[in-house]
Amino acid sequence: MLDIKELKKLDIGKVVVSPLMKEYTTYKIGGKADAMVSPKDTDSLIVLLKYLKEKQIAYKIIGNGSNLIFSDEGFDGVIIKLDAFDTLKIDKNVVTVGAGYNLMRLSLKMSRSGFSGLEFASGIPGSVGGAVFMNAGAYKSDMGYVVKSAKVLTPDYTVKTFTNKELDFHYRTSFLKQNPEYICLEATIPLFYGDKNEIMELINERKVRRITSQPLEYPSAGSVFRNPTGLFAGQLIEDLGYKGKKIGGAMVSLKHANFIVNAGDATCKDLEELISSIKKDVKEKYQVELKEEQEFVK
Numbered sequence: 001m002l003d004i005k006e007l008k009k010l011d012i013g014k015v016v017v018s019p020l021m022k023e024y025t026t027y028k029i030g031g032k033a034d035a036m037v038s039p040k041d042t043d044s045l046i047v048l049l050k051y052l053k054e055k056q057i058a059y060k061i062i063g064n065g066s067n068l069i070f071s072d073e074g075f076d077g078v079i080i081k082l083d084a085f086d087t088l089k090i091d092k093n094v095v096t097v098g099a100g101y102n103l104m105r106l107s108l109k110m111s112r113s114g115f116s117g118l119e120f121a122s123g124i125p126g127s128v129g130g131a132v133f134m135n136a137g138a139y140k141s142d143m144g145y146v147v148k149s150a151k152v153l154t155p156d157y158t159v160k161t162f163t164n165k166e167l168d169f170h171y172r173t174s175f176l177k178q179n180p181e182y183i184c185l186e187a188t189i190p191l192f193y194g195d196k197n198e199i200m201e202l203i204n205e206r207k208v209r210r211i212t213s214q215p216l217e218y219p220s221a222g223s224v225f226r227n228p229t230g231l232f233a234g235q236l237i238e239d240l241g242y243k244g245k246k247i248g249g250a251m252v253s254l255k256h257a258n259f260i261v262n263a264g265d266a267t268c269k270d271l272e273e274l275i276s277s278i279k280k281d282v283k284e285k286y287q288v289e290l291k292e293e294q295e296f297v298k
């Protein structure tokens, strides 16, 4: 049982009691967690992790909640939000950035200053840590292409620098995703000197494409499924006539069939039902096993 008084006494950062997870996720779905803590720094994070371990209390790290689906029943444990890890150091063309820093903000800031390399990230609404974990990407690039190294907190509470190779980036996955007890604290990203106007032109062009092709006017968590090798999940789903199909408040987007949107008061249960119906039909029709890119948190 979590003792809020005891948790607050640790004095490790902001504590929100009974946070409603729908307020901390881009899907706007999810019940209450017991508490949410934003540790002030790495030492505070370590104090918190040790405390939770000793008390056998579950925890979940979140960044910007843009890839997560929390249960309607909420989360029985503590949410750890790394929003205080938002440092940014720029040394010539090398950026060292905290895990809690917003990726879109970073992309735009660096691009506007004439640095090239993060253009792909200008429409990805995650945190740097969440993006390293997911190996977030777009337009044939991803974090694996640009991250040189990352500072990671290991399960024995030591801070280790992982090289790009050790981070083991592959399509929408990484060492961190395979080993969620490791926590990304910071990433180092070398960029290229480029032409500010050309970089911004590309970003603006892609922004228009995203607005036209993605349902950004609704809450969602981006693509629901990973693309199966050589195929597009969205195309398979569209071909089955799923665009506009609704279960409760969850609806397959009319703009892009690999997006499910919260069209109004969607529950996690609505999403689960819609996702499993799509998976069943795609398997039956195409013998393809779709895998979720989004993560259910129970």
Ligand SMILES: Cc1cc2nc3c(=O)[nH]c(=O)nc-3n(C[C@H](O)[C@H](O)[C@H](O)COP(=O)(O)OP(=O)(O)OC[C@H]3O[C@@H](n4cnc5c(N)ncnc54)[C@H](O)[C@@H]3O)c2cc1C
Pocket (backbone or CB within 6 Å): 026, 060, 061, 062, 063, 064, 065, 066, 067, 068, 082, 099, 123, 124, 125, 126, 127, 128, 129, 130, 131, 132, 133, 134, 135, 136, 137, 138, 176, 182, 183, 184, 185, 216, 220, 221, 222, 223, 295
């Ligand atoms: C409109 C929209 C468009 C999107 N477009 C794209 C796209 O083009 N490409 C793409 O790849 N994704 C896209 N996404 C999905 C999402 O933005 C990415 O997956 C992003 O990387 C998630 O980052 P986050 O900080 O929100 O992570 P969260 O959703 O908060 O967490 C995701 C996972 O990362 C873990 N995690 C978070 N921070 C850390 C950390 N510091 N250390 C260790 N683990 C951590 C969490 O525990 C969780 O398991 C889109 C989402 C939306 C809503």
